[in-house]
Amino acid sequence: MSVLVDGDTRVVVQNITGGEGEFHAGQMIDYGTNVVAGAVPGKGGEEVHGVPVFDTVEAAVEATDADAAVGFVPPAFAADGIFEALDAGLDLVVAITEGIPTQDMVRVSRRLAEVDTRLIGPNCPGLITPGEAKLGILPGEVFTPGPVGVVSRSGTLTYQIVSNLTERDLGQTTAVGIGGDPIIGTEFVDVLADFEADPATEVVVMCGEIGGSDEEEAAAFIEAEMDTPVVGFIAGRTAPPGKRMGHAGAIVSGSGAGTAASKIAALEAAGVPVGATPDEVADAVADLV
Amino acid sequence: MRLHEYQAKQVFAEAGIPTPDAALAETVEEAVEAASSVGYPVAVKAQVHVGGRGKAGGIQLAGDEAELREAADAILGMDLKGYTVDRVLVEAAVDFVDELYVGVTLDRSAARPVAMVSSEGGVDIESVAAETPEAIAREQVDPAFGLHPYQSRRAVFDAGVDGAVALDVASVLATLYRLWDANDASDAEINPLMVTSDGAVVAADAVLNLDDDALFRHPDLAALSETSYEDDLERKAGEYGFDYVRLDGNVGIIGNGAGLVMTTLDLVDHYGGEPANFLDVGGGAKAERIANALDLVFSDPSVEAVVFNIFGGITRGDEVARGLNEALGAFDEIPIPVVVRLAGTNAEEGMQILDTSLVQVEATLEAAVKAAVEMAGQGADR
Numbered sequence: 001m002s003v004l005v006d007g008d009t010r011v012v013v014q015n016i017t018g019g020e021g022e023f024h025a026g027q028m029i030d031y032g033t034n035v036v037a038g039a040v041p042g043k044g045g046e047e048v049h050g051v052p053v054f055d056t057v058e059a060a061v062e063a064t065d066a067d068a069a070v071g072f073v074p075p076a077f078a079a080d081g082i083f084e085a086l087d088a089g090l091d092l093v094v095a096i097t098e099g100i101p102t103q104d105m106v107r108v109s110r111r112l113a114e115v116d117t118r119l120i121g122p123n124c125p126g127l128i129t130p131g132e133a134k135l136g137i138l139p140g141e142v143f144t145p146g147p148v149g150v151v152s153r154s155g156t157l158t159y160q161i162v163s164n165l166t167e168r169d170l171g172q173t174t175a176v177g178i179g180g181d182p183i184i185g186t187e188f189v190d191v192l193a194d195f196e197a198d199p200a201t202e203v204v205v206m207c208g209e210i211g212g213s214d215e216e217e218a219a220a221f222i223e224a225e226m227d228t229p230v231v232g233f234i235a236g237r238t239a240p241p242g243k244r245m246g247h248a249g250a251i252v253s254g255s256g257a258g259t260a261a262s263k264i265a266a267l268e269a270a271g272v273p274v275g276a277t278p279d280e281v282a283d284a285v286a287d288l289v
Numbered sequence: 290m291r292l293h294e295y296q297a298k299q300v301f302a303e304a305g306i307p308t309p310d311a312a313l314a315e316t317v318e319e320a321v322e323a324a325s326s327v328g329y330p331v332a333v334k335a336q337v338h339v340g341g342r343g344k345a346g347g348i349q350l351a352g353d354e355a356e357l358r359e360a361a362d363a364i365l366g367m368d369l370k371g372y373t374v375d376r377v378l379v380e381a382a383v384d385f386v387d388e389l390y391v392g393v394t395l396d397r398s399a400a401r402p403v404a405m406v407s408s409e410g411g412v413d414i415e416s417v418a419a420e421t422p423e424a425i426a427r428e429q430v431d432p433a434f435g436l437h438p439y440q441s442r443r444a445v446f447d448a449g450v451d452g453a454v455a456l457d458v459a460s461v462l463a464t465l466y467r468l469w470d471a472n473d474a475s476d477a478e479i480n481p482l483m484v485t486s487d488g489a490v491v492a493a494d495a496v497l498n499l500d501d502d503a504l505f506r507h508p509d510l511a512a513l514s515e516t517s518y519e520d521d522l523e524r525k526a527g528e529y530g531f532d533y534v535r536l537d538g539n540v541g542i543i544g545n546g547a548g549l550v551m552t553t554l555d556l557v558d559h560y561g562g563e564p565a566n567f568l569d570v571g572g573g574a575k576a577e578r579i580a581n582a583l584d585l586v587f588s589d590p591s592v593e594a595v596v597f598n599i600f601g602g603i604t605r606g607d608e609v610a611r612g613l614n615e616a617l618g619a620f621d622e623i624p625i626p627v628v629v630r631l632a633g634t635n636a637e638e639g640m641q642i643l644d645t646s647l648v649q650v651e652a653t654l655e656a657a658v659k660a661a662v663e664m665a666g667q668g669a670d671r
Binding site for chain 1: 395397398400401402431432433470473475500502503505506532534536544545546547548549550551552554555556557558559564567569600601602603632633634654655
């Protein structure tokens, strides 16, 4: 079992003829992902890695019954690409692009409230159900099937934590990178609810970071709604206020909101053990499986 | 990107928000000329990207030319929290009876713009928000429709703004929202919005911060960019195109991905060391970027040891290893010890390529951090 994606997920890759799109479409196919189409304006009729390319997402869906999209669309056009995928009626849209203007995402976010599609990202590594499918840029060899659900705001940190898990033979049901931007589609709470509903997920690892209040909202959700145990990790304990730590969303404001201390306190109050190191996270998971 | 007050006021004035007569000056003589054209009394205001300018002495009033010369001479060249003042705005002083606050920003958790009004302007609005949140009226905006006129009016009345100027303030808020939206701003603020003794409103200060990711569609505003750095290392990082933050410790940190680099900082702290910096080389780093990252961290005189941690996804371990060999091989003597840990894509090939006479290699992030913390401790004792 898994959440959001599995071997049956039928994937259309937006901008599959671009450098990143072509490379990662190949990586996804090699991993076993069911990539059924590409969508690139003006490139309809071409083939990439043996996959047919269509001019629009809508045409790709009509021809191939795709139910998920992965977008490698440049930032200036990325929100338009998301709107196109949403209007094509897909179940899942994954936006890898970093650097989408915030106000574009404000409009996307409003549209999401009106449709049933789930958006993962933007500015995210995507998601993977080990052994079945990956939608995005995660290095497949780090992951292995097992009972741990992983949800994270950061790409390379996810790989680090997962490698600590895999070293202890703690495989994953699904790992979801939700992205480091201030405005994202799927938030911690959404993925936690997915894992709670998945009988195969025995423990969830949630990797947060400084900035915003998503981790605090997640803590409230865990306390009120979840029976599945959760282990937490928060990056940025030593981050100074007012400095953006790489991710657009990773900043402690001058008024002190969004600190690691606040997030750790909220999680611990909800009964979630928070590891100080990736090793401690893996140890805590091992105790719970 | 942050605009200077004088730049923001030009944008506000073009949109129709009243601002005081003013002129920019880079010398005392230019300030005298500016003051005589706008008329005494004037406010002399340092144009630097620093909050709390007034308290730090960066804003002074002058009633005549003698006072103006003294004020301009004091402020020009002044060091304000690490930034040198090279120009002042000389502005007609406003004869005010009340100070208000109006602002537009993003409510991140709602993913919606929010327009705000407070009758308690002229002070730090974050402390008003913390101590008396009810003193700030807020209106969440539906981005499909914009800020409705009734919302502007409601915010002003809810904030308890005096009825005589209420509709003028509502009009300023409506304009501020439109320019926030049109310019892809992250924050647009007027604090204080002054109410004059003859019942007019005027923007006595102006804040306009823009979304860096949207500057490509505002070339006219992007051209106003004057990136100011707190020190030469941050300037160098800007030139190299790195996400870099300088900190106070002695363990230099180079890594890929914001979350993992932040975690490396936290581990340095956890194992008893002090991080010297945050440096994210980003995805797909190649040899030149590795060399630039080392050059940057080696340029920090406080650094005694470096943790170099790459977990490859897009980034390839073999390319990183070649970059390290090349960059470190160029030194007769490596100035600061480097501890390397490679994992992920092509990490095994990378480990074989890596010249271990140049660096210390560790298998895990924890071991690499511990080793660097220990070396930095020894370095500090030397």
